[in-house]
Amino acid sequence: MIDAPDVHAPTVVDIRKLWTVFASSRGEQVVHRDLDLAIRRGEVLSLVGGSGTGKTVLLRQILGLEHPSRGDVTVLGQPAGRLSAHAAASVGMLFQHGALFSAFSVLDNIAFPLRELKLLPEALIRDAALVKLQMVGLGPAHANKSPADLSGGMIKRVALARALIMDPPLLLLDEPTAGLDPESADGFCTLLRTLHRELGLTVVMVTHDLDTLFDLSTRIAVLADQRVIVAGLPREVIAHPHPFIQQYFLGGRGRRAMEALHEDDVPDSQR
Numbered sequence: 426m427i428d429a430p431d432v433h434a435p436t437v438v439d440i441r442k443l444w445t446v447f448a449s450s451r452g453e454q455v456v457h458r459d460l461d462l463a464i465r466r467g468e469v470l471s472l473v474g475g476s477g478t479g480k481t482v483l484l485r486q487i488l489g490l491e492h493p494s495r496g497d498v499t500v501l502g503q504p505a506g507r508l509s510a511h512a513a514a515s516v517g518m519l520f521q522h523g524a525l526f527s528a529f530s531v532l533d534n535i536a537f538p539l540r541e542l543k544l545l546p547e548a549l550i551r552d553a554a555l556v557k558l559q560m561v562g563l564g565p566a567h568a569n570k571s572p573a574d575l576s577g578g579m580i581k582r583v584a585l586a587r588a589l590i591m592d593p594p595l596l597l598l599d600e601p602t603a604g605l606d607p608e609s610a611d612g613f614c615t616l617l618r619t620l621h622r623e624l625g626l627t628v629v630m631v632t633h634d635l636d637t638l639f640d641l642s643t644r645i646a647v648l649a650d651q652r653v654i655v656a657g658l659p660r661e662v663i664a665h666p667h668p669f670i671q672q673y674f675l676g677g678r679g680r681r682a683m684e685a686l687h688e689d690d691v692p693d694s695q696r
């Protein structure tokens with residue numbers, strides 16, 4: 426597990442009184458109701474919740490791709506939707522399936538956000554992309570490959586390099602280890618842990634994988650009943666009596682993952 430950051434660190438993401446309402450065939454669907462959540466610099470905050478509780482929508486709202494029906498999402502002191510054309514310099518996003526452009530080479534995929542800015546000369550853009558390729562553990566030999574020639578783990582690494590191309594202080598991860606075999610998932614978690622430490626990143630992550638959750642999270646926020654029912658240290662969250670939490674963490678697979686937690690991290694009531 427990653428050490429929790431300073432409790433006095435500044436707030437990077439501030440979500441207040443957020444409502445998300447979609448029109449559906451059965452009338453209005455309220456996904457978030459009066460949801461509050463603050464994320465401090467240096468945290469790896471994981472969003473956990475049942476299917477359809479609005480975790481991905483919340484990530485997209487932090488990124489500014491979607492707007493809440495009501496309430497405020499502030500990122501680095503600015504309204505999320507108004508991070509401007511340079512949003513990628515503030516927030517990096519790793520989408521669930523990597524979302525690489527299949528017609529582009531690895532290097533061109535990584536360089537894409539920087540190239541779109543049209544501010545830097547080509548040679549500098551290529552150098553920056555090569556540095557990021559190295560940073561995610563892939564050598565220059567991979568630069569000219571096509572995404573079709575990469576393994577699932579490599580695609581995630583390239584997508585991560587692209588998310589980091591503009592050195593954003595905030596990184597959003599949607600199911601970073603989904604679809605990876607256990608060894609690749611472990612390797613990717615190790616990489617994320619290293620980058621979090623070395624780059625001083627703040628990370629907001631959605632994951633259904635309990636190994637990834639306990640491996641990386643400094644704090645877990647649980648979405649249920651259309652809001653965040655608890656946000657705290659892993660050991661605090663798993664002790665919460667809400668039925669979703671009890672079923673999610675204390676079912677068979679939850680118990681197995683919790684065995685990986687350090688003995689001291691498991692509260693007496695759960696031993």
Ligand SMILES: Nc1ncnc2c1ncn2[C@@H]1O[C@H](COP(=O)(O)OP(=O)(O)OP(=O)(O)O)[C@@H](O)[C@H]1O
Nearest residue numbers: 447448454456474475476477478479480481482483
């Ligand atoms: N653009 C949209 N228009 C209408 N409904 C939407 C839209 N985006 C999301 N929804 C609905 O909002 C709800 C929350 O979706 P979201 O994808 O955020 O859930 P989730 O918590 O990430 O679920 P999962 O864990 O299954 O991925 C779902 O019922 C979804 O169908």
